[in-house]
Amino acid sequence: xxxxxxxxxxVLVAAFVTAAPAVAQTRQPGGAPSPxxxxxxxxxxxxxxxxxxxxxxxxxxxxxxxxAEDSSFSTSxxxxxxxAFNVSGAGLVWRTIAVGVGVSRFSHGVPGAFxxxxxxxxxxxxxxxxxxxxxxxxxxxxVHVNARALLPLKSRRMQAMVFGGPSFFNVKQDLVSDFxxxxxxxxxxxxxxxxxxxxxxxxxVGFNAGADLAYFFTRQMGVxxxxxxxxxxxxxxxxxxxxVDVKVGGFQVGGxxxxxx
Amino acid sequence: xxxxxxxxxxxxLVAASAALVAQAPVVPLPQRGAVTVYAASPNDxxxxxxxxxxxxxxxxxxxxxxxxxPDIEGRQHESLAQYYQxxxxxxxxxxxxxxxxxxxxxxxxxxxGISIDTTPALSPAQVVLALADVSGGRLxxxxxxxxxxxxxxxxxxxxxxxxxxxxxxxIVDAASGSVLWTIDEIKTQTQAQSQVGVGTGVLGDTxxxxxxxxxxxxxxxxxxxxxxxxxxxxxxxxxxxxxxxxPPGATVDSDFAVDTDxxxxxxxxxxxxxxxxxxxxxxxxxLGWTGIDNRRGVxxxxxxxxxxxxxxxxRPPFGADSRGMLVFGRTRGGVPVTALDVVAHEMMHGVTNxxxxxxxxxxxxxxxxxxxxxxxxxxxxGSSYPCxxxxxxxxxxxxxxxxxxxxxxxxxxxxPGAINEAxxxxxxxxxxxxxxxxxxxxxxxxxxxxxxxxxxxPLRAADVPSSLVAAASSQGPMAYPDxxxxxxxxxxxxSQGTRTNPIAITPLPWLLQGDQLVTMPSSDSAGxxxxxxxxxxxxYLAIEGGRNATSGLTVQGVGPANRIQIEKSFxxxxxxxxxxxxxxxxxAQATVQAAVDLYGANSAPAVAIRQAMQAVGLMN
Numbered sequence: 025x026x027x028x029x030x031x032x033x034x035v036l037v038a039a040f041v042t043a044a045p046a047v048a049q050t051r052q053p054g055g056a057p058s059p060x061x062x063x064x065x066x067x068x069x070x071x072x073x074x075x076x077x078x079x080x081x082x083x084x085x086x087x088x089x090x091x092a093e094d095s096s097f098s099t100s101x102x103x104x105x106x107x108a109f110n111v112s113g114a115g116l117v118w119r120t121i122a123v124g125v126g127v128s129r130f131s132h133g134v135p136g137a138f139x140x141x142x143x144x145x146x147x148x149x150x151x152x153x154x155x156x157x158x159x160x161x162x163x164x165x166x167v168h169v170n171a172r173a174l175l176p177l178k179s180r181r182m183q184a185m186v187f188g189g190p191s192f193f194n195v196k197q198d199l200v201s202d203f204x205x206x207x208x209x210x211x212x213x214x215x216x217x218x219x220x221x222x223x224x225x226x227x228x229v230g231f232n233a234g235a236d237l238a239y240f241f242t243r244q245m246g247v248x249x250x251x252x253x254x255x256x257x258x259x260x261x262x263x264x265x266x267x268v269d270v271k272v273g274g275f276q277v278g279g280x281x282x283x284x285x
Numbered sequence: 286x287x288x289x290x291x292x293x294x295x296x297x298l299v300a301a302s303a304a305l306v307a308q309a310p311v312v313p314l315p316q317r318g319a320v321t322v323y324a325a326s327p328n329d330x331x332x333x334x335x336x337x338x339x340x341x342x343x344x345x346x347x348x349x350x351x352x353x354x355p356d357i358e359g360r361q362h363e364s365l366a367q368y369y370q371x372x373x374x375x376x377x378x379x380x381x382x383x384x385x386x387x388x389x390x391x392x393x394x395x396x397x398g399i400s401i402d403t404t405p406a407l408s409p410a411q412v413v414l415a416l417a418d419v420s421g422g423r424l425x426x427x428x429x430x431x432x433x434x435x436x437x438x439x440x441x442x443x444x445x446x447x448x449x450x451x452x453x454x455x456i457v458d459a460a461s462g463s464v465l466w467t468i469d470e471i472k473t474q475t476q477a478q479s480q481v482g483v484g485t486g487v488l489g490d491t492x493x494x495x496x497x498x499x500x501x502x503x504x505x506x507x508x509x510x511x512x513x514x515x516x517x518x519x520x521x522x523x524x525x526x527x528x529x530x531x532p533p534g535a536t537v538d539s540d541f542a543v544d545t546d547x548x549x550x551x552x553x554x555x556x557x558x559x560x561x562x563x564x565x566x567x568x569x570x571x572l573g574w575t576g577i578d579n580r581r582g583v584x585x586x587x588x589x590x591x592x593x594x595x596x597x598x599x600r601p602p603f604g605a606d607s608r609g610m611l612v613f614g615r616t617r618g619g620v621p622v623t624a625l626d627v628v629a630h631e632m633m634h635g636v637t638n639x640x641x642x643x644x645x646x647x648x649x650x651x652x653x654x655x656x657x658x659x660x661x662x663x664x665x666x667g668s669s670y671p672c673x674x675x676x677x678x679x680x681x682x683x684x685x686x687x688x689x690x691x692x693x694x695x696x697x698x699x700x701p702g703a704i705n706e707a708x709x710x711x712x713x714x715x716x717x718x719x720x721x722x723x724x725x726x727x728x729x730x731x732x733x734x735x736x737x738x739x740x741x742x743p744l745r746a747a748d749v750p751s752s753l754v755a756a757a758s759s760q761g762p763m764a765y766p767d768x769x770x771x772x773x774x775x776x777x778x779x780s781q782g783t784r785t786n787p788i789a790i791t792p793l794p795w796l797l798q799g800d801q802l803v804t805m806p807s808s809d810s811a812g813x814x815x816x817x818x819x820x821x822x823x824x825y826l827a828i829e830g831g832r833n834a835t836s837g838l839t840v841q842g843v844g845p846a847n848r849i850q851i852e853k854s855f856x857x858x859x860x861x862x863x864x865x866x867x868x869x870x871x872x873a874q875a876t877v878q879a880a881v882d883l884y885g886a887n888s889a890p891a892v893a894i895r896q897a898m899q900a901v902g903l904m905n
Contacts (some may be wrong), residue, residue, distance in 0.1 A: 090481075091481040091493065092481045092482055092483045092493050092547075093493075144493075145481050145493065145495060145509055146481075146493055146495065146509075146562060146563075146566065147492075147493060148491075148492070148493065209509065209510060209511055209569075210566055210569060210570060211509075
């Protein structure tokens with residue numbers, strides 16, 4: 025998570041936390057303190073569309089041997105923010121504490137900038153520089169397990185909770201494993217034709233933390249907004265036998281349907 | 286670069302030196318009837334234009350080809366061949382350059398005064414039979430064709446031209462069947478699935494080698510270049526060499542040099558194959574010429590040939606698949622003769638042959654030109670031998686009279702051959718300068734030929750020709766010439782005909798210094814390598830500038846940074862302007878004309894080449 029992401033998260037959590045005392049201090053007409061409303065609902069479901077903001081650009085450098093000479097190519101992957109889909113559910117286990125599990129899926133195209141030094145077929149140390157763009161895709165699937173704390177609010181139509189816990193990530197990322205060039209005799213220059221990609225896949229445990237605020241139109245159905253961070257860093261296997269560190273997940277903000285039973 | 290005939294000529298030398306006998310005199314007029322055409326001034330051009338147009342209308346000259354200039358837009362080049370009653374005249378060729386319909390230059394030779402019957406007494410089949418006896422071989426290439434052959438007494442003979450399997454083209458009298466002239470088809474330098482491997486050359490240098498996957502290994506077949514290159518390894522097999530050199534030059538897969546892991550450790554294979562590729566690249570990058578024939582024809586080299594102290598170019602129809610071939614040998618010390626300048630030299634022979642053949646129907650034709658007329662008698666071993674009465678007696682008892690003119694010895698040399706060798710040296714040198722850093726020592730660019738082959742070179746030095754010994758003569762070491770006045774000119778014997786009616790001559794390895802006979806180990810085909818340094822020295826002077834040691838004339842060279850201008854001028858001279866039977870003076874004119882074409886009459890390269898040709902005595 026970037027510095028900005030962390031700050032946003034802290035601000036949101038603080039807002040929810042400070043909201044609870046404010047509600048508790050609200051007086052009923054007549055000046056008598058209002059008793060806390062007992063929680064009647066024990067199951068909470070969220071279906072959200074979110075926007076995942078991420079700044080996890082990365083560069084993968086691969087060494088290769090061509091024309092009897094060692095060289096390397098690099099691909100800078102420009103990870104973009106994009107829409108994701110979250111479904112989660114939680115069950116109240118003790119007073120205002122619930123245990124939840126959620127699934128999020130984030131899939132998007134990843135443009136990349138490709139550069140390579142291509143050895144000359146006839147002479148040593150006369151590399152041709154080629155560059156171009158490539159398109160790859162990334163697909164992140166995460167299962168978030170968390171503990172949730174429901175925050176007391178004055179109105180039963182409002183519901184707020186904070187949560188945190190481990191996340192289990194699986195990422196599939198297209199990585200350039202080879203490339204093709206066009207070249208003609210006497211081969212002094214070459215032009216990038218296309219990148220050949222392989223899909224690298226890896227799983228790793230990370231963490232999640234966030235907050236959720238909902239407004240219920242009816243007793244059981246409402247809408248809500250959520251803000252959470254879930255992420256980790258994992259090493260994808262790269263062409264040429266190396267690995268490349270990739271940050272997955274990120275800060276998500278969004279909203280959707282809320283159900284409680 | 287020593288010629289294949291060395292052993293034969295040594296025998297000639299020994300026999301001839303011991304047998305000088307008096308006989309009757311004869312007075313031929315050498316090469317009467319040949320008219321050298323070089324016209325660059327407006328007046329000359331107008332006159333020759335009219336004459337040539339008249340000859341074309343009269344079907345005495347036929348336009349063989351008319352092609353746009355490869356370098357200059359709007360220029361056109363006509364190649365014309367002389368005919369007499371529909372029969373081509375040997376050596377009668379012209380090149381005419383025009384710009385927007387106006388003639389710019391004319392260079393070549395025409396023969397006048399031809400008046401003979403063009404009906405042959407012998408049939409082509411009879412000629413082939415006769416030649417089979419003479420050559421011990423069989424006909425290769427086309428059926429013998431008729432031509433008019435200018436003989437050395439200024440007469441003309443109806444003759445057949447036929448190439449036999451001994452790598453010689455014979456000019457045979459169509460009436461008598463006697464051989465009038467022979468042309469050696471070997472030019473010597475006495476040198477799928479594409480993969481890129483690594484090889485180690487003779488000098489331990491590591492370089493990339495373009496190969497082809499074959500089965501579980503790799504073979505020396507370069508398919509990455511527009512003109513494919515293949516390198517064969519005969520493993521010293523004479524049978525394989527004969528199969529490859531003799532038409533049809535059948536090839537088999539096992540001819541290829543091979544390697545199991547594409548890390549090549551056979552130095553002659555690596556150097557021959559890689560240097561062929563580099564030379565192709567040099568021709569393409571610097572001169573716009575593709576491969577040997579400019580038509581992407583395959584380039585074939587062969588190593589481990591058993592050839593000693595030599596490298597050769599075999600002209601088509603000899604060589605693998607009858608397409609010509611580079612043949613590389615070793616020194617007596619076992620060092621492969623495959624250095625870059627050697628390989629480039631041999632490939633330039635191929636370019637010369639291909640370019641002239643495409644324009645004029647044949648490559649440079651080895652012929653003898655009269656350089657000068659000597660004394661009436663020569664001295665040898667304290668005795669005097671009058672030209673008119675001297676004969677040469679060979680080991681087999683054959684006696685040949687000496688050719689004289691007005692009772693004087695006539696001294697000859699092979700100008701087309703020397704031009705051929707000079708231009709090959711020029712581009713052997715140029716390839717080095719393109720790839721190697723300038724300097725002395727191994728893998729450094731210089732003006733010497735074959736210097737990287739231990740025990741072989743340097744063979745010739747274009748910068749200071751006289752610094753190297755050309756041959757060990759009976760008068761001691763003789764240096765290479767740096768001036769036309771110092772060229773080697775040879776006494777000739779009459780090989781066909783009589784003193785009163787000489788038809789064909791053969792050069793002897795004999796020179797004259799004053800009236801003293803000087804014997805040489807070989808005539809070098811009448812000085813083809815020995816005399817080449819005059820032109821290659823001019824090439825050096827045109828680039829580097831300097832003073833010719835013989836004439837004392839100084840040349841303002843274009844400088845090493847502009848060497849490409851001189852290289853392009855020489856290349857254009859050979860591939861565009863050169864006729865098939867040029868003299869060295871004609872070659873000089875053709876080169877100046879090329880520089881004028883490319884850069885203008887008063888340009889630095891044109892001035893430098895003109896000065897250089899004047900400095901070496903080839904132009905006034």
